[in-house]
Every structure is written in C-alpha cells, then in structure tokens.
Amino acid sequence: MVRLLASRPLRALPADEPRRGAGRLMLRSAFLALALMAGAAVAQTSNPADAPGGEDPSVLPAGNGQEEVFYACTACHSTAIIRRSAFPRAQWDGLMDWMTEKHGMNPLEGEERKLIVDYLAQHFGPRTAPARGRNPFLN
Numbered sequence: 001m002v003r004l005l006a007s008r009p010l011r012a013l014p015a016d017e018p019r020r021g022a023g024r025l026m027l028r029s030a031f032l033a034l035a036l037m038a039g040a041a042v043a044q045t046s047n048p049a050d051a052p053g054g055e056d057p058s059v060l061p062a063g064n065g066q067e068e069v070f071y072a073c074t075a076c077h078s079t080a081i082i083r084r085s086a087f088p089r090a091q092w093d094g095l096m097d098w099m100t101e102k103h104g105m106n107p108l109e110g111e112e113r114k115l116i117v118d119y120l121a122q123h124f125g126p127r128t129a130p131a132r133g134r135n136p137f138l139n
C-alpha cells in the first residue's frame, strides 16, 4: 500500500496541469477558427431567404422586364434582396456595375440593361408611402 502510493510520482499531477490546459486552449481556438470560417462562408447571404433557388418569375411584379430581371438576377441570390430594395434609377444603374465588378455578374449592356434598370426603377423605386401606412410583411 505504501509502495503503491510512493510509486506514484506526486509531481506528475502539477506538471500535467499546464499541458492539459494548453490542450484545451488549442481546442478552443481551433473551434473559434472554425466558427469564424463558417461565419465567413455564410456572410454572402446572411439571410436564408436571400439564398438563390425555389422561386419563379411571378414573385416579381408583372411588367415589362419581369422575366429578364428574374433570370439575370437570381443566379446568386433570391429576389428577396431586390424586393426589399428601393433605389432611384441612377442607383439601380450603378448597382449593375457593382454586381459585375464586385460579384462577377455578366455585364448588362444596351437594350437588356435598359429594360432591366427601367423595370427595377419602376417597381422598386424610392417608396413614397408613409412608413406607418405600409405593411411591413409585404416589403
């Protein structure tokens, strides 16, 4: 009994402690790094409703350019991101370049661009209705 106790190196415990602590710390920072990477991966579409897919053109208001906008704009995100926007025409026009330069959208030129920007400006222009009169669930 005495031999058993004596054979157990008493100093082993304190010596082990820091190593165990370091291991836990490394695990924790690895987890943190993973969490950060996962966060970065979803940052592009932080809102699940913004993810592309599962829609058809009828989610956009009917009108000239409805289909063109739908097919030009839903490869990377849903129409939700468009439907909640309200920009004057010049800003929509600028957004087309931003989407091309920053996010690799195929450049929109000529008639197609005009059709698309006109549609966006007409249906998603600055809102003039007073905020209190609006149904927040429709926008």
Ligand code: HEC
Pocket: 043, 044, 045, 046, 050, 069, 072, 073, 074, 075, 076, 077, 081, 082, 085, 095, 096, 099, 103, 104, 105, 106, 116, 120
């Ligand atoms: C090649 C991919 C791609 C295509 C195609 C694309 N977009 Fe985008 N768009 C993005 C990305 C990426 C973002 C940033 C997403 C975010 O912030 O969550 C974005 C953001 C937006 C925003 C939000 C801008 C803001 O600052 O509020 C609007 C509005 C928008 N897009 C409209 C459009 C319209 C309209 C079209 C079609 C003409 C289009 N997008 C086509 C990639 C694309």
